[in-house]
Amino acid sequence: MPVDLQTAATALSNEEILRYSRHLIMPEVGMEGQQKLKAAKVLCIGTGGLGSPLALYLTAAGVGTLGLVDFDVVDYTNLQRQIIHSTPDVGRPKLDSAEEKLRALNPYVDIRKFETRLTSANALEIFRDFDVIVDGTDNFPTRYLVNDACVLTGKPNVYGSIFRFEGQASVFATKEGPCYRCLYPEPPPPGLVPSCAEGGVLGILPGLVGVIQATEAIKLILEAGEPLIGRLLLVDALAMNFRTLKLRKNPECPACGTHPTIKKLIDYEQFCGIPPAAAQQPAANANDMTPEELKRRLDAGEDLFVLDVREPNEYQIANLGGYLIPLGDLPKRVNELDSSREIVAHCKMGGRSAKAVDFLRQAGFKKVRNLAGGINAWSEKVDPKVPKY
Amino acid sequence: MKIHIPTPLRQYAEKKAALNVSGKTVAEGLKNLTVQHPDLKKHLFTDEGKLRSFVNVYVNDEDIRYLQNTDTAVKEGDDVSIVPSIAGGFDEPKL
Numbered sequence: 258m259p260v261d262l263q264t265a266a267t268a269l270s271n272e273e274i275l276r277y278s279r280h281l282i283m284p285e286v287g288m289e290g291q292q293k294l295k296a297a298k299v300l301c302i303g304t305g306g307l308g309s310p311l312a313l314y315l316t317a318a319g320v321g322t323l324g325l326v327d328f329d330v331v332d333y334t335n336l337q338r339q340i341i342h343s344t345p346d347v348g349r350p351k352l353d354s355a356e357e358k359l360r361a362l363n364p365y366v367d368i369r370k371f372e373t374r375l376t377s378a379n380a381l382e383i384f385r386d387f388d389v390i391v392d393g394t395d396n397f398p399t400r401y402l403v404n405d406a407c408v409l410t411g412k413p414n415v416y417g418s419i420f421r422f423e424g425q426a427s428v429f430a431t432k433e434g435p436c437y438r439c440l441y442p443e444p445p446p447p448g449l450v451p452s453c454a455e456g457g458v459l460g461i462l463p464g465l466v467g468v469i470q471a472t473e474a475i476k477l478i479l480e481a482g483e484p485l486i487g488r489l490l491l492v493d494a495l496a497m498n499f500r501t502l503k504l505r506k507n508p509e510c511p512a513c514g515t516h517p518t519i520k521k522l523i524d525y526e527q528f529c530g531i532p533p534a535a536a537q538q539p540a541a542n543a544n545d546m547t548p549e550e551l552k553r554r555l556d557a558g559e560d561l562f563v564l565d566v567r568e569p570n571e572y573q574i575a576n577l578g579g580y581l582i583p584l585g586d587l588p589k590r591v592n593e594l595d596s597s598r599e600i601v602a603h604c605k606m607g608g609r610s611a612k613a614v615d616f617l618r619q620a621g622f623k624k625v626r627n628l629a630g631g632i633n634a635w636s637e638k639v640d641p642k643v644p645k646y
Numbered sequence: 647m648k649i650h651i652p653t654p655l656r657q658y659a660e661k662k663a664a665l666n667v668s669g670k671t672v673a674e675g676l677k678n679l680t681v682q683h684p685d686l687k688k689h690l691f692t693d694e695g696k697l698r699s700f701v702n703v704y705v706n707d708e709d710i711r712y713l714q715n716t717d718t719a720v721k722e723g724d725d726v727s728i729v730p731s732i733a734g735g736f737d738e739p740k741l
Contacts, residue, residue: 394733395733396733397731397733400733418731418732418733419732420653420654420732420733421653421654422653423652423653423732425729425732440702440731441699441700441702441731442699443699443700444700444731445698445700445730445731489729491727491729493653493663495663496663500707500727501707502704502707502708502709502727502729503707503708503709504709505709505712507711585657585658585685
């Protein structure tokens with residue numbers, strides 16, 4: 258994007274010249290580059306793990322307008338990696354917490370807050386005023402939504418994704434390059450790929466990947482170097498190994514191919530096989546047992562077999578004294594269970610144990626229930642001495 | 647060939663990051679891999695035996711969809727990477 262160095266809108270004040278001096282003396286940025294940054298409008302979807310380093314560095318670098326989309330509230334489990342938020346921010350909206358840090362870091366940046374969940378109804382409208390979209394959402398529906406909205410609006414999508422100690426980054430939806438659907442035409446069915454809340458993530462990893470995304474966003478604005486267009490960067494923090502794989506624009510891509518079939522945003526929850534919110538109300542499930550009911554029946558001395566389907570390392574964090582068979586081992590260890598007894602399965606939040614209950618019912622177990630909300634709900638409703646995690 | 651196992655699938659491959667398997671094509675390599683580690687099978691293939699659409703396979707740095715798919719020939723010393731989509735990012739799911 259060409260910049261008129263003389264226009265008042267992007268001309269730098271003496272204070273800004275001092276602030277950005279290490280950029281200005283570098284030929285790859287210089288006065289022209291710094292004014293490009295000042296003219297640029299970047300939208301950061303989320304202010305969590307990836308969004309924290311991203312927003313901090315883009316703000317420090319002097320990106321003129323930074324949009325933030327988030328609707329969440331800071332909680333204690335965020336602080337291990339979401340470095341824009343601090344302990345006193347727990348309970349505050351993430352957007353307010355982030356805005357405060359960013360304004361303190363660089364008052365010359367125009368921070369625009371969108372306190373909403375990104376949806377098919379609002380994405381195009383929100384994207385309209387921005388030049389570059391930075392995505393690192395934690396779920397497939399939003400990922401496909403961001404991708405399609407970027408393709409439809411012609412804005413580059415700076416992508417990052419993380420799991421445990423492995424990350425991916427790329428730049429999608431540029432004119433010449435592939436989009437996320439060229440790489441992955443369809444999402445995995447729900448439940449087959451574990452989320453960070455279930456699988457965990459090394460706290461530093463979103464820092465690494467988020468900073469790569471920030472670097473790519475800056476390069477796109479400066480039109481400098483070789484952005485990750487048509488390349489997928491794989492980061493393995495455990496091996497400390499960075500590899501790039503070639504990505505190609507798929508001529509048959511439904512979003513960005515030669516004959517696109519996606520001409521407007523769709524229902525991404527449905528596309529990802531997630532049932533409508535009404536259908537996933539946990540209370541609607543007859544197999545569920547509340548923590549209070551479990552407590553009452555255990556106290557009454559009833560014969561209940563508590564089955565814990567989490568991983569052994571989670572058992573070490575907190576347990577209810579249940580019999581441990583990780584969900585993945587259940588099929589081959591099902592013979593360890595007595596189908597004549599009433600079984601109450603639990604995990605951390607109730608998702609994996611619901612699958613265990615389904616599996617056991619199909620295997621002929623008649624009396625098997627799921628502890629609604631898992632051990633975290635037990636901690637909240639029955640025994641706060643059991644740590645939540 | 648050396649097959650690189652992504653983090654989410656390592657739990658089905660004895661926690662290994664990479665495994666050496668024999669085979670002249672990608673299909674043979676993946677078949678031998680799932681023979682050694684049967685739990686991997688349903689994560690890589692559909693019930694009809696096709697590679698799942700959210701699992702990409704690379705020979706060195708090239709996507710097999712742009713080579714000869716699973717018929718792509720593999721030489722001694724080639725790196726085969728399984729690259730599934732991962733979704734982790736900013737926040738934890740609300741469900």
